[in-house]
Amino acid sequence: MAELILHHYPTSPFAEKARTLLGFKQLPWKSVHIPPVMPKPDVVALTGGYRRTPLLQIGADIYCDTALIADVLEHIAPTPTLYPPLHKGMARTLAQWGDTTLFWTSMAYNFQPQGLADMFGAQPALAKTFADDRMAMNNNQTRLRPKDAIAAYKSYLRRISETLGSQEFMMGDVPTIADFSLYHPLWFTRVRTPSLAGILELTPAVLQWMDRMAGIGHGEHEPMNSADAIAVAAASTPASLLTDSTFQDDHGIPLGSAVSITPESFGKESSEGELVAATRTHFTLRRTDPRAGTVQVHFPRIGYVLKKLETPA
Known part of the structure; x- marks a missing residue:
């Protein structure tokens, strides 16, 4: 291959x-x-x-x-499979939610002024270039405002925590496609907008799960x-x-x-x-x-x- x-x-x-x-x-x-x-x-x-x-x-x-x-x-x-037979449908459904609703809520939260400062620092020209590019991609679609995203993001984090319960991953002892789709929006908050990452501390189980996901690494x-x-x-x-x-x-x-x-x-x-x-x-x-x-x-x-x-x- x-x-x-x-x-x-x-x-x-x-x-x-x-x-x-x-x-x-x-x-x-x-x-x-x-x-x-x-x-x-x-x-x-x-x-x-x-x-x-x-x-x-x-x-x-x-x-x-x-x-x-x-x-x-x-x-x-x-x-290892991303789609275990007993949870295949649910894993795909949860993954789609993570890649859409959770992702856009996370991005709306992250793009508060503090988050933008984390991302671009004292580079207003770079920030404007990025904003203009994403505005063009947005195609006039309605998105959550940052302040409206706060409560939603907190609720979604609680739901993820409740889904985890005492499990290592979303569907049990091993990751499925759901874990990878829920992880990346939260990764952005934690890594790219650290001044806003305190929201993750409200759900310790989510942080522990994120550590396990980060431990997978990127391979060779x-x-x-x-x-x-x-x-x-x-x-x-x-x-x-x-x-x-x-x-x-x-x-x-x-x-x-x-x-x-x-x-x-x-x-x-x-x-x-x-x-x-x-x-x-x-x-x-x-x-x-x-x-x-x-x-x-x-x-x-x-x-x-x-x-x-x-x-x-």
Whole structure:
């Protein structure tokens, strides 16, 4: 199998989820640091437009969104499993809540003035660049104000603590996908906005669980530059590791059509190409880039919008 290449930046919470997943699976990986804000020309060369962080590259296959990345890592290294049979449905459901409701509540809380000072210090220009970039990604969606997030975040932390009870992890003695999805928003509070991290002390069981999650680490990795990663894609032939292949047509769009795939919310830049898979779990499009060559870009079905293009991509 081709090497695993994670495109990320150190302070990204979803990248921390992916890094910890790689550590849990004990898979070696290459680390490509990408910009936290646009422009991201090397990312767009691989995805055709999608710009959210992180991406997992395996040869000429680009996997978007940590929900799908987790499935790919599970296929590569089935044990230890992220989806224990007795708790598979609940673990996925809790993970989706962690990646959405909990994440946005955490970010609203973290982006108070004290948190922004932790993140950017005396660099107002950098803070403005980041704020402008995220405002563009937000696409005028309504988000919690920081003060409104305080009570919600406290309630969610209590619920996580109650779910843990006397267990080591959310579903028992070992982590599942739920643990990784609940961990990364809290990690951001603890690591990136330490002046606001006192909220975590209200739930000691959560802090102890976070210590256990942090102890998983990121596994064996080494740096790679983005130009070399693009060269890997250009020298490779797409070969998806996603095992479900049955066509599920919910849109009236046949395979081979020119399509766009766009996140439902936040960072709604589209990727365009030829639809080569639409299964119960994922979409895949094929596209060609002058530098990256022919690549396949994969998205989870949940959270993404598929549309047919009137003209070829």
